[in-house]
Amino acid sequence: MIKVEHLHYSYVIGKKGKQSSVPVLKDVCFEINKGEIVSIIGRSGSGKSTVLNLLSGYIKADSGKLTINSTDVTDLNEKQWAKFRLDHFGFIFQNYELIPGLTAFENVELPLTLKGIDRKTREGKAHEMIQKVGLSEHKGHYPNELSGGQQQRVSIARALITEPMMILADEPTGSLDSETEAEVLSLIKQLNKDQQITFLIITHDQEVANIGNRTLKIHDGMMKQEGGVYFEAN
Numbered sequence: 265m266i267k268v269e270h271l272h273y274s275y276v277i278g279k280k281g282k283q284s285s286v287p288v289l290k291d292v293c294f295e296i297n298k299g300e301i302v303s304i305i306g307r308s309g310s311g312k313s314t315v316l317n318l319l320s321g322y323i324k325a326d327s328g329k330l331t332i333n334s335t336d337v338t339d340l341n342e343k344q345w346a347k348f349r350l351d352h353f354g355f356i357f358q359n360y361e362l363i364p365g366l367t368a369f370e371n372v373e374l375p376l377t378l379k380g381i382d383r384k385t386r387e388g389k390a391h392e393m394i395q396k397v398g399l400s401e402h403k404g405h406y407p408n409e410l411s412g413g414q415q416q417r418v419s420i421a422r423a424l425i426t427e428p429m430m431i432l433a434d435e436p437t438g439s440l441d442s443e444t445e446a447e448v449l450s451l452i453k454q455l456n457k458d459q460q461i462t463f464l465i466i467t468h469d470q471e472v473a474n475i476g477n478r479t480l481k482i483h484d485g486m487m488k489q490e491g492g493v494y495f496e497a498n
């Protein structure tokens with residue numbers, strides 16, 4: 265489903281004329297199969313968010329190959345990526361990233377609005393998703409009228425509404441207390457089990473990583489499967 269082959273990425277830092285290149289990902293290789301929950305665990309600064317940004321086309325690798333659903337997406341341009349992202353991925357973020365001026369229902373509906381789906385279909389789907397995450401009674405609430413856990417449920421419903429191939433979750437429980445964290449992780453596991461939704465979870469927390477079928481460890485821009493050895497760049 266996702267195949268990452270020998271990705272290298274460096275950030276260019278410093279002022280013009282005095283720029284230097286800082287290698288952040290070094291020969292990263294991994295695959296994610298349909299129906300898996302895969303966790304990427306690593307300390308702060310190890311390169312987790314950079315992996316996510318490469319997978320979702322926000323940044324472009326210096327070298328290597330990225331294949332998603334048998335399509336080579338390594339060289340898509342920005343416009344092609346925007347469509348590809350909307351068609352294939354759902355996103356969940358640590359800080360939920362809900363639109364403050366929209367209700368829970370409207371936030372969930374939004375990706376379908378962006379896709380140009382008609383109102384009746386949008387509303388039907390949004391009702392279904394809000395129900396799926398157990399928030400039907402709160403659908404008219406604005407984000408600031410919801411708890412952190414409820415906001416994350418809204419963002420999960422929003423991620424699900426386009427029926428994405430995969431959900432990319434960046435520290436999905438990073439802002440939640442441990443009880444609410446357990447609830448959100450259990451919802452993720454349930455969606456994976458009942459509907460075979462594939463998740464990639466980025467975290468620095470071993471307990472969160474443990475909900476995955478597989479854990480990939482990233483350290484200093486190098487990645488290994490848990491129990492394996494780090495790949496070193498040539």
Ligand SMILES: Nc1ncnc2c1ncn2[C@@H]1O[C@H](COP(=O)(O)OP(=O)(O)OP(=O)(O)O)[C@@H](O)[C@H]1O
Pocket residue numbers: 275276277286288306307308309310311312313314315468
């Ligand atoms: N825009 C940027 N310009 C230059 N260096 C950057 C930039 N973004 C990230 N880096 C550097 O790249 C490295 C990896 O950063 P990244 O954000 O991928 O790590 P992370 O594992 O997601 O960290 P965290 O858990 O703190 O979010 C870090 O050393 C960071 O300082």
